[in-house]
Structures are given as C-alpha cells and as structure tokens.
Amino acid sequence: MKPATDSEDAPLVAPIYDMVVVSNRLPVDYVGGEGAETQWKSSPGGLVTALEPVMRANDGAWVGWAGVADREFDPFEHDGISIVPVPLSADELEEYYEGFSNDTLWPLYHDVIAPPSFHREWWDAYVTVNRRFAEAAASVAADGAVVWVQDYQLQLVPRMLRESRPDLVIGFFNHIPFPAFGIYSQLPWRRQVVDGLLGADVIGFQRAADAGNFSRAVRRLYGYKTRGTIVEVPEEDGEVRHVVARHFPISIDAAAFEELARKPEVQERAREIRRSLGDPDIVMLGVDRLDYTKGIRHRMKAFGELLRDERLSVQQATLVQVASPSRERVETYRQLRDEIELTVGRLNGDYSTLGHPAITYLHHGYPRQEMAALYLAADVMLVTALRDGMNLVAKEYVASRYDDDGVLLLSEFTGASDELRQAILVNPHDIEGLKDAMVEAGSMPKRERARRMRALRKRVKENDVANWSATFLETLTGVGKIAPGVSGPLRSAVAKLAEVERLLVALDFDGTLAPIVDRPEDARATERARAAVERLAESDDTRIALVSGRALDSLKDVASPPVAALLSGSHGVELQLDSGGVTLDLRDGELTRLEQLIEIVEDAASAADGAWVERKPAGIALHTRRLGTSAGAALQRTARERVEEALPGLPTRGGKNVLEFAVRASDKGEAVTRLRQHSGADAVIYVGDDVTDEDAFATLESDDVGVKVGQGKSLAAYRLRGPDDVAELLEVLAELRDAAR
Numbered sequence: 164m165k166p167a168t169d170s171e172d173a174p175l176v177a178p179i180y181d182m183v184v185v186s187n188r189l190p191v192d193y194v195g196g197e198g199a200e201t202q203w204k205s206s207p208g209g210l211v212t213a214l215e216p217v218m219r220a221n222d223g224a225w226v227g228w229a230g231v232a233d234r235e236f237d238p239f240e241h242d243g244i245s246i247v248p249v250p251l252s253a254d255e256l257e258e259y260y261e262g263f264s265n266d267t268l269w270p271l272y273h274d275v276i277a278p279p280s281f282h283r284e285w286w287d288a289y290v291t292v293n294r295r296f297a298e299a300a301a302s303v304a305a306d307g308a309v310v311w312v313q314d315y316q317l318q319l320v321p322r323m324l325r326e327s328r329p330d331l332v333i334g335f336f337n338h339i340p341f342p343a344f345g346i347y348s349q350l351p352w353r354r355q356v357v358d359g360l361l362g363a364d365v366i367g368f369q370r371a372a373d374a375g376n377f378s379r380a381v382r383r384l385y386g387y388k389t390r391g392t393i394v395e396v397p398e399e400d401g402e403v404r405h406v407v408a409r410h411f412p413i414s415i416d417a418a419a420f421e422e423l424a425r426k427p428e429v430q431e432r433a434r435e436i437r438r439s440l441g442d443p444d445i446v447m448l449g450v451d452r453l454d455y456t457k458g459i460r461h462r463m464k465a466f467g468e469l470l471r472d473e474r475l476s477v478q479q480a481t482l483v484q485v486a487s488p489s490r491e492r493v494e495t496y497r498q499l500r501d502e503i504e505l506t507v508g509r510l511n512g513d514y515s516t517l518g519h520p521a522i523t524y525l526h527h528g529y530p531r532q533e534m535a536a537l538y539l540a541a542d543v544m545l546v547t548a549l550r551d552g553m554n555l556v557a558k559e560y561v562a563s564r565y566d567d568d569g570v571l572l573l574s575e576f577t578g579a580s581d582e583l584r585q586a587i588l589v590n591p592h593d594i595e596g597l598k599d600a601m602v603e604a605g606s607m608p609k610r611e612r613a614r615r616m617r618a619l620r621k622r623v624k625e626n627d628v629a630n631w632s633a634t635f636l637e638t639l640t641g642v643g644k645i646a647p648g649v650s651g652p653l654r655s656a657v658a659k660l661a662e663v664e665r666l667l668v669a670l671d672f673d674g675t676l677a678p679i680v681d682r683p684e685d686a687r688a689t690e691r692a693r694a695a696v697e698r699l700a701e702s703d704d705t706r707i708a709l710v711s712g713r714a715l716d717s718l719k720d721v722a723s724p725p726v727a728a729l730l731s732g733s734h735g736v737e738l739q740l741d742s743g744g745v746t747l748d749l750r751d752g753e754l755t756r757l758e759q760l761i762e763i764v765e766d767a768a769s770a771a772d773g774a775w776v777e778r779k780p781a782g783i784a785l786h787t788r789r790l791g792t793s794a795g796a797a798l799q800r801t802a803r804e805r806v807e808e809a810l811p812g813l814p815t816r817g818g819k820n821v822l823e824f825a826v827r828a829s830d831k832g833e834a835v836t837r838l839r840q841h842s843g844a845d846a847v848i849y850v851g852d853d854v855t856d857e858d859a860f861a862t863l864e865s866d867d868v869g870v871k872v873g874q875g876k877s878l879a880a881y882r883l884r885g886p887d888d889v890a891e892l893l894e895v896l897a898e899l900r901d902a903a904r
C-alpha cells in the first residue's frame with residue numbers, strides 16, 4: 164500500500180476510470196499511527212467482503228469514506244485497488260452516518276426492530292453528503308463510465324449523478340432489505356429517496372421480495388407503470404426511461420474461503436480452539452457485528468434455557484459468540500451491548516464450570532484466517548438474524564466446510580435463506596422452535612449432516628461473488644464474455660422452474676433456435692434445438708410457444724413447429740392458440756395505412772442494392788443485412804424519415820439489421836402475457852436474442868427465467884452464446900422436468 168498523507172491541496176483526481184464503485188465505506192479504515200503499515204485496517208461488514216474481489220478484478224476506482232472524521236486523504240492505492248477517500252466532518256458523521264443512515268434508515272429498512280428516529284437536520288446532512296459522494300464519483304469517472312453505487316447510505320447519488328453526468332451508466336445495489344410499503348411510507352422523505360434511486364439504470368436488491376416492495380413503493384408514490392422487473396420512468400424530455408429493479412443475491416469468494424480452510428495451519432488452529440473450549444461434543448458458533456438485527460439475544464436466551472432445562476450441559480455443548488464492534492456511538496447499539504454482556508455474565512455465572520464455559524464472548528473483529536478456523540471448529544453455526552439483507556457469514560461457513568460436515572441453522576429472515584434451503588431454517592422469534600432446532604442440529608446424524616452440507620456447498624459454489632458482480636454488471640452494460648454452455652446459476656434457476664406444475668417455454672426463433680442467415684427464408688432450427696423442442700412439447704404440463712417477429716406463415720415455413728406449439732408472429736400481432744385460428748383483423752384505417760407504408764418503404768428500398776422488404780400482415784420489415792453497416796444505417800434513416808413524414812407516429816422498431824413498421828402497436832411482451840394467460844402457466848422461461856425480445860423479458864415475474872442469447876444490454880438475468888447452447892438448455896430443462904414428475 165502506498166502511504167496516504169493528509170492533503171493540504173485539493174485531492175489529485177482525474178476522470179480516467181471506466182469503472183467506479185461508490186460506497187459509504189472504503190475497504191480500509193484509517194486507524195491512526197505513523198507508519199504506512201499501521202495506519203489502516205480492514206473495514207467491518209459484508210459489503211466490503213463482497214466488493215473487494217470485484218474491485219481487484221476490475222481496474223477501477225473505489226470512492227468512499229476512510230472511517231474517520233475531519234481528515235482528508237489523497238487518493239492512494241491499496242492492494243491493487245485505487246482508493247478515492249471522501250471526507251466527512253464530525254457533525255456529518257453524527258448526522259449523516261450515525262443519525263440518518265444508522266438510526267433512521269437502518270431500523271426502518273429492517274422492519275422497525277428498533278424504532279427509527281426522524282430528524283430534519285439529519286436528512287439535510289444526508290443530502291449534503293450524498294452530493295459530495297456524487298461529485299467525487301463524477302470527478303473520477305471517464306466519459307461513459309460505469310458507476311456502481313452501493314447501499315442505503317447513498318440512495319440519492321444515482322439521481323444526482325444522472326443530472327450532472329447523463330453520459331454515465333449508473334447501477335445501484337441495496338445490501339439491506341427494502342421494507343414493505345406500510346413501513347417504508349413512515350419515512351418523511353419517502354418520495355425523494357425513491358426518486359434518488361430511480362436515477363439508476365439498474366437497481367439491485369438481495370431478494371425478489373425486496374425488489375417487489377420497491378416496485379410497489381414506486382407505484383404508490385409516483386404512479387409509474389411497472390412491468391415485471393421494469394419501472395417506466397417518465398423523464399422531463401417526454402421520453403420514458405426503463406429502469407430495471409430486480410434481485411441479485413450477493414455472495415462470497417467461495418473458493419478463497421475453501422482454500423483458507425484447507426490450510427494445515429488453519430486446521431491446527433481449529434483443533435486448538437476446540438481444546439481451549441474444553442473439548443466439548445458440540446461447539447456452537449455465532450459471528451455477527453454487534454447489531455440488534457442479528458438476533459444475538461434470541462440465540463443466547465434459547466441456549467440459556469436449554470442449559471436451564473438440562474436438555475444440554477456445558478460438558479456437552481458450548482457457545483462461542485463473536486460480536487464484532489459496530490456503530491458504537493449510536494445509543495441503540497450501546498444499549499444492546501450492555502444487554503448482551505449482562506446476559507453473558509449471568510449465563511456464565513449460572514452454568515459455566517471450571518474448564519467448561521457456557522458462552523465464550525468475544526467483542527473483537529477477527530481476520531479472515533481466524534474466521535475460517537472458527538468455522539472449522541464449529542459443529543453448529545447459528546445465524547438467527549431477525550432481519551438481514553443477505554448474511555455472508557452463513558455462506559462463509561458453508562464454503563469453509565470442505566469436509567461436508569457441520570450444521571447450519573439459519574433464520575428464514577435472512578436473504579441467504581432463499582438460497583440455502585438445506586439449512587435448518589428457523590423463526591428466531593419462536594424461542595421454543597429455536598431451542599428444538601438447536602438440539603436437532605447438535606444431534607444430527609453424520610450422514611444427514613453430510614447430505615445437507617453437500618447440497619449447501621453446491622449452491623454457494625454456483626453463485627459466488629464473481630457471478631454476482633458479473634450478473635449485475637452484464638445487466639447494467641450488456642457486455643461481458645459469455646461462458647460456454649449452461650452456467651451453474653442458470654442450471655439452478657431452471658431446476659427450480661422444472662418443479663412448477665404448469666410451465667410455459669416461450670422461444671424466439673431467429674438467432675435463438677436457428678442461426679442467423681443472410682436470407683431469412685433459409686433459416687432453420689439446429690437439429691439439436693428442434694429435437695429438444697419436440698421433446699418438451701410431448702408433455703401436457705409443458706407448453707411450447709414460438710414468439711417471432713416474422714409473419715406467422717413465414718414462421719411456420721421455416722420452423723416447422725410441433726403441432727402442440729402455440730405461435731405468435733409479427734411481434735405479437737398474430738396469435739395462433741389451440742383453437743387453430745389466427746387472431747388478426749385489420750380495420751379500414753389500418754389497411755389504408757398499411758398500403759401507404761408498403762409503397763413508401765418499397766420505394767426507399769428500391770434505391771439500395773441488397774435491401775430487402777418483407778411484407779407482414781400488419782406491417783413491413785426492411786432488411787439491410789446485405790448492405791453493410793453504414794449503407795444499411797443510411798437506408799434505415801431515409802425510410803424512417805419518409806414514413807414519419809407521411810404517417811406520423813406509426814410504431815417502429817429496430818432489430819439486428821432490420822427496421823420494422825407496424826400499423827398496429829403490439830410487441831412480444833403482450834404476446835407473452837397472452838400466452839401465459841392461455842396456458843395457465845405457473846412460471847415462464849423466455850429465451851431470445853434480439854432487442855425486440857426485451858419487451859418479453861420486461862413482462863417476466865420473479866419466478867420466471869429470462870435468457871438473452873448473445874451480447875448486448877438486456878433485462879434478462881441469464882445469458883447463452885447461441886443456438887447450440889439454447890439446445891443444451893432445453894435438454895437440461897426436459898431432463899429436470901422428467902425427473903421432477
């Protein structure tokens with residue numbers, strides 16, 4: 164690390180970074196001292212744990228607060244990461260961080276476990292500090308850079324950035340829950356906060372339920388339309404901006420944790436920890452920031468009652484509780500510390516014997532290596548949070564247990580419980596249930612422990628932190644390398660989908676089942692894709708639908724779909740459902756417009772060699788693939804201008820080397836909605852490659868799966884490279900569905 168100095172001049176920054184992360188905390192906190200090595204220590208909490216590997220992999224800048232008031236630091240480099248410190252005064256620290264962030268938003272967003280305080284001067288400080296963070300980010304972001312803002316302390320930054328730097332691509336990730344509207348609506352500044360967030364292009368949440376709560380808040384406070392994961396935000400210029408609000412469950416560097424746990428010195432340390440505890444049969448472990456959301460009191464109460472009722476003894480079982488110091492100047496946290504320490508003292512006084520402590524309480528923050536040793540030493544990991552955005556400790560425990568041993572007891576109020584279903588899931592408010600679960604965990608047979616841990620480990624490895632950031636950033640920018648085949652997370656999503664009773668498999672054709680070719684009439688699905696589609700179409704509980712921009716006749720010619728397939732052509736204008744008929748009938752005005760349209764576009768196309776016009780039942784498509792990029796773009800511009808002049812307001816839509824006009828507005832989203840209704844599907848998987856498929860992705864709901872084929876900005880959560888990988892996906896789906904029956 165280069166030494167950081169107090170700066171006398173303005174900080175040395177330049178707008179050179181293509182990727183900027185902005186979070187309240189930097190990965191290191193300034194802790195004083197003179198030597199370069201002793202001035203900084205790692206920051207607490209899961210946010211830093213998760214983002215550090217992401218930042219190391221991207222050559223970006225990390226903008227944040229250095230953990231100390233009234234000090235300014237020049238930008239510096241730490242462990243390969245460019246750090247841009249933002250200063251906070253002592254008053255701001257009190258009002259923006261301890262006050263509005265941790266005594267207003269934190270309790271409010273965690274279901275008012277503690278009462279939130281609302282103070283107008285705290286809000287003013289929050290606005291001022293958010294503006295400072297936005298300015299700092301803008302000052303280092305290159306033209307068109309990606310800026311990824313983190314967490315509840317900085318919810319106004321996306322809008323502030325969009326206003327000052329419309330060139331930026333802006334993402335936001337909320338690490339904590341987003342509450343139900345009944346709770347959120349208590350916030351006096353509820354409209355400003357939602358507006359601040361809507362400045363982002365993509366807003367990420369930990370759980371689908373959080374994203375749902377946010378969308379509801381948008382509808383209730385602003386009346387904006389939301390479709391699936393999309394919020395339609397009207398802008399001042401009259402345009403409608405699409406903001407994605409969906410869940411991206413965060414994770415850890417699972418391989419790094421396993422590697423740490425496999426080190427002989429870590430294993431020796433784990434044995435040493437057990438010996439120091441008097442070698443009991445069962446070591447129970449809790450690791451948390453000392454926070455009232457973590458349910459530390461509930462777990463101690465349950466453990467104390469088990470000792471009292473002699474369902475456990477201290478010779479048999481001991482509890483190690485790491486409670487790392489957190490937000491110590493906030494009154495609720497001080498009170499909590501007193502209460503916990505009183506409880507520990509009482510329980511130890513009542514139940515400990517020499518050499519057999521009831522509770523070993525450690526009010527310290529430990530380095531990662533010690534954490535890994537603790538995880539290995541623990542037979543039972545207790546995660547009893549009353550509400551927690553994710554809880555990375557649960558995932559770290561699983562990642563460390565390469566021996567397939569250990570039991571995870573996990574609160575259903577953590578984000579982690581959405582994924583870690585093979586844990587013993589508990590409601591920590593139910594003390595009797597919690598006690599039973601603790602006894603069950605302590606006495607679980609080895610074979611059962613191994614079965615559960617294997618399944619948990621598979622899940623954590625499949626969705627690690629690299630996958631989390633890649634998925635978020637791909638949604639944000641549409642770029643990134645797509646790995647070959649069906650990725651682990653997509654496979655997991657499909658496995659979940661395979662279990663629903665009625666499934667709709669909706670597929671685009673060109674570029675998805677069939678490789679793109681120069682002459683549209685030559686397109687054919689690959690043999691493998693066709694076989695997989697036919698296999699899926701054989702069962703009554705799975706409906707196949709082809710959703711194409713092509714006219715229905717042309718689709719039938721090239722796709723030869725299975726008899727049972729539902730069909731949608733001309734971007735949702737034509738539908739062929741089970742009754743066999745095609746729904747489309749143009750009114751007189753539409754027919755006249757269609758004739759005019761054909762004349763204009765055919766005339767424009769006749770001037771360009773290689774241009775090709777396709778007539779559709781309710782429109783026309785101008786294909787420019789054979790013209791080359793600039794000539795194609797010029798022809799499209801001319802056609803667009805001439806149509807706009809003669810038929811103003813006619814719906815148009817650009818695709819890959821194609822420009823389409825329609826006399827009736829419809830899109831693939833409407834088609835999917837109609838197909839969903841018709842098939843009575845409980846869930847939908849939609850796979851498509853073109854920009855016109857984005858309308859379909861926009862209608863998907865939280866239990867659905869959207870798969871974008873190829874590169875490009877997309878609302879879909881998953882990616883595949885091309886038709887061969889689509890075929891593989893459909894084969895996997897067919898197999899899992901057969902297995903689920």
Ligand SMILES: O=P(O)(O)OC[C@H]1O[C@H](O[C@H]2O[C@H](CO)[C@@H](O)[C@H](O)[C@H]2O)[C@H](O)[C@@H](O)[C@@H]1O
Pocket residue numbers: 187188207208209210211213314315338339413489490551552553554555
């Ligand atoms: O910075 P502090 O005030 O000391 O607090 C530490 C961090 O705590 C919170 O962590 C959250 O993020 C984790 C990773 O996504 C997640 O697993 C956990 O459930 C959350 O509570 C907070 O959100 C961070 O901003 C703080 O830095």
Ligand SMILES: O=c1ccn([C@@H]2O[C@H](COP(=O)(O)OP(=O)(O)O)[C@@H](O)[C@H]2O)c(=O)[nH]1
Pocket residue numbers: 207208209210212450451452485487527528529530531534553554555556557559
């Ligand atoms: O003494 C400690 C206690 C916790 N942690 C780390 O802090 C993070 C806590 O993240 P979590 O999501 O569980 O909760 P948060 O504190 O962010 O609310 C995890 O990576 C822990 O390994 C740590 O390094 N040392």
